[in-house]
Amino acid sequence: xxxxxAKFARYVELDFQxxxxxxxxxxxxxxxxxxxxxxxxxxxxxHFVKLVTEGWGCRYKLLEDGRRQIVAFLxxxxxxxxDALAAEQMDHSIGAVGEMHCALIAPDVFDRxxxxxxxxxxALAFDACAMLGTQREWTLNLAAxxxxxxxxxxLCELHxxxxxxxxxxxxxxxxxxxxxxxxxxxGLTSVHVNRVVQDLRGRGLLHWQGRSITLPDxxxxxxxxxxxxxxxxxxxxxxxxxxxxRQLHAGTPTPPPGNAGKSTGAF
Amino acid sequence: xxxxxAKFARYVELDFQxxxxxxxxxxxxxxxxxxxxxxxxxxxxxHFVKLVTEGWGCRYKLLEDGRRQIVAFLxxxxxxxxDALAAEQMDHSIGAVGEMHCALIAPDVFDRxxxxxxxxxxALAFDACAMLGTQREWTLNLAAxxxxxxxxxxLCELHxxxxxxxxxxxxxxxxxxxxxxxxxxxGLTSVHVNRVVQDLRGRGLLHWQGRSITLPDxxxxxxxxxxxxxxxxxxxxxxxxxxxxRQLHAGTPTPPPGNAGKSTGAF
DNA sequence: CGAACCCTTGACTTAATTCAACAACCGTGG
DNA sequence: CCACGGTTGTTGAATTAAGTCAAGGGTTCG
Numbered sequence: 001x002x003x004x005x006a007k008f009a010r011y012v013e014l015d016f017q018x019x020x021x022x023x024x025x026x027x028x029x030x031x032x033x034x035x036x037x038x039x040x041x042x043x044x045x046x047h048f049v050k051l052v053t054e055g056w057g058c059r060y061k062l063l064e065d066g067r068r069q070i071v072a073f074l075x076x077x078x079x080x081x082x083d084a085l086a087a088e089q090m091d092h093s094i095g096a097v098g099e100m101h102c103a104l105i106a107p108d109v110f111d112r113x114x115x116x117x118x119x120x121x122x123a124l125a126f127d128a129c130a131m132l133g134t135q136r137e138w139t140l141n142l143a144a145x146x147x148x149x150x151x152x153x154x155l156c157e158l159h160x161x162x163x164x165x166x167x168x169x170x171x172x173x174x175x176x177x178x179x180x181x182x183x184x185x186x187g188l189t190s191v192h193v194n195r196v197v198q199d200l201r202g203r204g205l206l207h208w209q210g211r212s213i214t215l216p217d218x219x220x221x222x223x224x225x226x227x228x229x230x231x232x233x234x235x236x237x238x239x240x241x242x243x244x245x246r247q248l249h250a251g252t253p254t255p256p257p258g259n260a261g262k263s264t265g266a267f
Numbered sequence: 268x269x270x271x272x273a274k275f276a277r278y279v280e281l282d283f284q285x286x287x288x289x290x291x292x293x294x295x296x297x298x299x300x301x302x303x304x305x306x307x308x309x310x311x312x313x314h315f316v317k318l319v320t321e322g323w324g325c326r327y328k329l330l331e332d333g334r335r336q337i338v339a340f341l342x343x344x345x346x347x348x349x350d351a352l353a354a355e356q357m358d359h360s361i362g363a364v365g366e367m368h369c370a371l372i373a374p375d376v377f378d379r380x381x382x383x384x385x386x387x388x389x390a391l392a393f394d395a396c397a398m399l400g401t402q403r404e405w406t407l408n409l410a411a412x413x414x415x416x417x418x419x420x421x422l423c424e425l426h427x428x429x430x431x432x433x434x435x436x437x438x439x440x441x442x443x444x445x446x447x448x449x450x451x452x453x454g455l456t457s458v459h460v461n462r463v464v465q466d467l468r469g470r471g472l473l474h475w476q477g478r479s480i481t482l483p484d485x486x487x488x489x490x491x492x493x494x495x496x497x498x499x500x501x502x503x504x505x506x507x508x509x510x511x512x513r514q515l516h517a518g519t520p521t522p523p524p525g526n527a528g529k530s531t532g533a534f
Numbered sequence: 535c536g537a538a539c540c541c542t543t544g545a546c547t548t549a550a551t552t553c554a555a556c557a558a559c560c561g562t563g564g
Numbered sequence: 565c566c567a568c569g570g571t572t573g574t575t576g577a578a579t580t581a582a583g584t585c586a587a588g589g590g591t592t593c594g
Contacts, residue, residue, distance in 0.1 A: 083392060086393050086396045128353070133354075139338045139406050
């Protein structure tokens with residue numbers, strides 16, 4: 001199954017021609033990135049649009065003191081460099097979390113393929129939108145939520161995104177991550193992640209053995225963590241495990257007191 | 268001076284026709300957003316591409332407990348909804364920090380204007396790239412840096428972006444923010460922001476009186492905070508106050524030990 | 535079988551929060 | 565003009581969430 005198709009189908013309804021186009025894109029040069037190695041590094045020039053076809057990757061940045069901060073996870077169907085033509089230098093690195101398979105696509109081929117179909121352009125716009133929204137959500141998550149909610153929200157996001165691809169079933173998914181990976185992604189220490197994971201286990205909200213992660217009650221975890229899938233912008237997907245639209249119809253969160261609450265009207 | 272032109276000029280060299288186009292875009296419907304009020308709220312439909320022409324805004328999200336987290340600052344020339352056609356619902360809110368002036372542009376007008384010029388498309392792609400890069404940097408900043416570096420890096424970013432617009436001179440710029448605003452943006456309490464600000468003042472790295480902020484030694488502050496402007500993707504801008512390219516030529520930061528360091532080659 | 539990893543636990547430290555109080559400042563209206 | 569309420573900035577003392585350090589046990593894999 002073509003994971004790019006799977007994802008795009010969550011944004012718009014693809015017609016047959018689009019599917020053929022996407023399939024053709026995937027049949028270009030492929031590449032296997034061994035677990036723990038880098039696909040591309042900060043500062044390097046971008047030569048290809050790259051697509052994750054199998055396995056997980058991550059975007060990360062290194063700090064002065066050598067720690068690394070993961071700022072995004074790349075799942076099957078995710079594009080590494082949709083902006084290959086604009087940015088000539090990577091402003092971050094991309095590494096494989098577990099073994100990762102990639103398709104390498106020449107930027108001009110990619111752009112021409114997408115320009116031909118309105119649907120594809122739209123799907124691509126949706127995807128860009130989701131990437132930005134996700135990054136904003138991560139910003140919020142890391143800045144403002146306590147450790148438990150932070151980890152909970154991340155697990156919910158991964159589960160949701162994987163479910164949209166058909167890679168999660170009954171709250172269970174396979175994740176090539178360690179608690180250390182999770183620590184690098186949440187800005188916590190692995191020691192503290194461990195304590196929180198045990199807490200979640202104790203509450204019956206998380207089973208995690210080896211590479212298999214199960215969320216027995218995603219709804220409850222989502223509520224506890226403040227997770228809402230709106231920022232993922234998948235209008236054509238509502239997972240069975242989530243109460244349909246519960247959060248979405250709850251309305252806008254109450255604005256803070258003071259004049260910060262007055263909206264100036266509809267735009 | 269057209270702030271959108273000013274910004275785009277940092278990405279690519281605009282020809283006369285492009286400048287005319289951009290000017291025309293700004294002469295559409297305008298709107299004044301009073302300080303502290305919202306331009307648009309999470310969950311609302313998007314009807315216009317909006318552009319900040321004067322003053323500051325911010326993207327923010329509200330948390331369950333009523334706190335708000337600012338996830339980005341919008342400066343003159345920044346687009347609020349370049350993705351108006353894709354996302355039908357806001358996944359976050361946009362508020363005015365101090366009084367803000369906006370231009371409202373019909374999405375289809377905006378898109379047609381941009382599609383006509385290769386240069387404009389490119390500038391727009393750069394801008395999207397910079398937005399994403401900035402959001403990733405914020406993620407890193409909030410997740411991994413201690414309070415002093417966090418605040419320092421934010422100040423450096425604002426200074427750099429304003430300088431690129433010609434709105435900062437000799438390290439000084441006018442910012443309609445309070446320490447409370449800064450706290451909401453850095454994920455700290457205003458009390459702690461205050462202590463850090465005093466620390467920075469004591470070190471002679473920050474003058475802040477009223478709405479006027481001065482960074483007497485931006486270079487030093489940048490180094491102390493780990494700020495590097497690469498993520499802003501402005502190839503055609505090098506501010507005099509920054510040592511030219513010092514950070515950029517320092518090469519890629521050293522990869523962590525273990526097999527996480529092996530790059531698989533050039534892409 | 536040994537060497538990496540990864541997970542786990544405990545004791546201690548620390549950065550940042552919380553709570554509280556007060557001074558300085560602001561625009562507004564009397 | 566001054567009094568006012570509200571917002572912002574400042575400071576101190578007590579608290580807490582998360583980090584640090586350190587050690588031991590379990591896997592997996594070559």
